[in-house]
Amino acid sequence: MSAAESAVSDGVEYTPTALDRDAVTYVAGHRGLVGSAIWRHFEAQGFTNLIGRRSAELDLRNREATFAFFEETKPRYVVLAAAKVGGILANNTYPHEFLAENLAIQLNVLEAALAQKVERVLFLGSSCIYPKFAEQPIREDALLTGHLETTNDAYAIAKIAGIFQIRSIRREFGLPWISAMPTNLYGPNDNFSPKGSHVLPALIRRYEEARLTGAPTVTNWGTGTPRREFLHVDDMAAACLHLLENYDGPEQVNVGTGEDSTIATIAAAVAEAVGYEGETLWDTTKPDGTPQKLLDVSKLADAGWTSSIGLTDGIRSTVDWYREHIASVRE
Template sequence: MSDSSHVPPLDPTSRVYVAGHRGLAGSAVWRELERRGFTDLVGVPSARLDLRDRPAVDRFFDEVRPAVVIDAAARVGGILANATQPADFLSDNVRIQVNLLDAAVRTGVQRFLFLGSTCIYPRLAPQPITEDALLTGPLEETNDAYAIAKIAGVLHVQAIRRQFGLPYVSAMPTNLYGPGDNFSPTGSHVLPALLRRFHEAVRDAVPEVVCWGTGEPRREFLHSDDFASAAVFLLEHYDDAAPINVGVGEDLTIRELAETVADVVGFRGSIVWDTTKPDGTPRKLLSVDRLTGLGWKASIPLREGIEQTYRWFLEHEGEVRS
């Protein structure tokens, strides 16, 4: 790893563009930057700026000229969305990140943080997964198109570093959850999907909830506020071509997660597992040794984070995506 002691702190008056600032990760990063006193934050909703549109992105960068870019923009979804729309996931994500990275280089963006995903790692990577597992084996086929897009982003960042010498970096967050998550029945990830399903079961007095798979796969979950803290930390402490994992360093089974969510929500019925549905990758636990070695670690316990997220859901139930 490169010596990161030379990485200068971010200037809180610098113009920082948070791409995807209304999403789960982006909105948390925005809150963290505000908390730290940054005064020139830029965010544009997708209805006004389609990041897949290269001329539109170029015009935006020419006009705004950010000094720092945090790329939290992506087409994302759970196992069903990835399995049924793989071409869309690959095409949209490649275009988004290529347009942002090319415009950033062309207009002189000083610092760029690209957000990948743990799905870039091989399906059967040794656990916990270290960053050097990248490109060492076959991907999980239920989200391989999204993974390939994100791998292309990591390699694009590395190529920019080699060709232009710019201190752009890539971070690989584990499964994120928190306020502002996507609670859609068809497009959400596992934790918000479970929150909504158990909440509706309690509301409608349903005696049992059916969950996909066996419940045996193990997953790691990081609160979006913890991730945001890590993202800003990395911009000030990390300068290396290799992607760096961002997680908590511990996991639990999907069955344990479902039981915890049910308890938080107050569901007292039965949980049934539909084993005809796919499990996905057996385990995805990140090694976070490199990040903790730099001096950062997660601080929000999972149950506390789930309780906070459920409170947010209750306060915004009428607004969450259907």
């Protein structure tokens, strides 16, 4: 039986409805790219009892501390956006850390939530869970049908484990918990570190520094030909609330725009947004990663949601945010 077939039905009977805006709602990872956007959106939508903890206050890799936190706060809803994340370089350099730390975070949070019988949990993963050469656009049932991209396979395995933990809890305990797999995200509070960032914030930093220093050229990794789909994190936050209130099922839901562009096209858009007028070069000795990664977002559309922030506008607003916060951005 395939993963998709095993996920067709699990006997959970639940009708999604509007969340109680006054209920205790825990956003794990509320200071990160995704978590901070979810916090902003939930606040804007009237949630009055949001809770979060910085990693210095609560280490989610610590099982005892995580269970104690859930026992103390007793959240009704949980969004699990906490994770160790990074780009190709970070994933390829530290695969064990990406595997072990994400497994620990997921296991502790989900088991602590289970101990408290949390009503509704949303687990967030990544589109890298799908095979490197999956048919495009990638449907949810492509999961476990082929080999992963080797540069981030450890991280992907951890996220796949999270999906199956959600499915297992649904099947064994009947709790209506769900999973969502976003495409490449960007926006305020992103990681702009040269060694730890994903492609779009890395491009923003690289081109902005080249503009400021007057560098005649900018060199990017790879060939520029791979195609990527990007979703603004504010759109992602809106999709999260929409899914919590309108979707239930054991299968993960893809979250994206349904459109992609080449890395070269995206680089050109970033250069224009920052006002860089020099030449772009490509270091073809560096890896490209997956040739194309475009999500099929039909399931999300069927649930009644589509993205609203265009890539050009999203890049411009992210450049503006980066310039305003350059002294305090994550390194």
